Amino acid sequence: MTRYRYYTATTLDGFLADDDHSLAWLFKQDIDENGPGSTDAFLTEVGAQVMGSSTYTWVLEHDRDWLPEIPTFVFTHRDLEAANDHISFLAGSPADHRATLVAAASGRDVWVMGGGGLAAEFAGAGMLDEVVVSIAPVTLGSGKPLFGGAFDLELKGCERNRDFVVAHYDVRGPLTNQ
Numbered sequence: 566m567t568r569y570r571y572y573t574a575t576t577l578d579g580f581l582a583d584d585d586h587s588l589a590w591l592f593k594q595d596i597d598e599n600g601p602g603s604t605d606a607f608l609t610e611v612g613a614q615v616m617g618s619s620t621y622t623w624v625l626e627h628d629r630d631w632l633p634e635i636p637t638f639v640f641t642h643r644d645l646e647a648a649n650d651h652i653s654f655l656a657g658s659p660a661d662h663r664a665t666l667v668a669a670a671s672g673r674d675v676w677v678m679g680g681g682g683l684a685a686e687f688a689g690a691g692m693l694d695e696v697v698v699s700i701a702p703v704t705l706g707s708g709k710p711l712f713g714g715a716f717d718l719e720l721k722g723c724e725r726n727r728d729f730v731v732a733h734y735d736v737r738g739p740l741t742n743q
């Protein structure tokens with residue numbers, strides 16, 4: 566069954582990027598590319614990916630190799646350039662696109678790549694099963710948030726990959742006070 570999985574790296578204080586969308590804080594960290602939380606291993610389980618338009622724009626401007634050759638859905642209200650034949654554009658609630666995403670994933674998982682607002686939209690629609698987050702030993706004080714809503718999660722496990730703690734969570738649902 567297709568799972569929706571938010572797989573990303575974050576600062577210790579919960580930012581995906583700085584205020585200017587820079588990932589310099591991330592690229593200076595030490596990581597074993599084949600160690601726990603490796604992107605290549607994760608991608609073997611993924612059949613489609615979704616991202617917001619800032620994330621897509623960042624990839625277009627910095628490294629198009631970050632676009633794997635799988636169906637890729639960019640959420641935007643704008644008319645953006647499709648970098649390759651795998652890119653489609655969507656708008657509105659993730660729930661409106663559930664059938665499209667599941668069909669595109671062909672029995673594998675959907676990678677929710679970010680940002681945090683889109684991840685929260687998926688969680689709010691009941692379309693986020695897991696969060697896998699690699700936490701870097703750095704704080705930014707401000708930036709683009711890891712998550713844009715209030716949800717309960719359950720820690721399922723964690724591993725170390727050099728500078729990173731790789732934490733795996735199941736998403737329980739909207740935050741409750743009990």
Ligand SMILES: NC(=O)c1ccc[n+]([C@@H]2O[C@H](COP(=O)([O-])OP(=O)(O)OC[C@H]3O[C@@H](n4cnc5c(N)ncnc54)[C@H](OP(=O)(O)O)[C@@H]3O)[C@@H](O)[C@H]2O)c1
Binds near residue numbers: 581642655658709
């Ligand atoms: N640390 C990491 O591993 C990691 C991972 C992912 C991303 N990042 C970075 O984190 C930053 C995230 O940027 P961000 O916070 O601006 O988030 P984002 O999700 O990348 O982009 C947000 C934009 O996506 C569009 N959007 C979102 N939901 C939508 C919906 N339901 N329907 C239509 N359009 C929708 C809207 O823009 P428009 O409608 O105006 O197009 C919105 O302003 C980027 O710099 C990215 O490179 C880092």
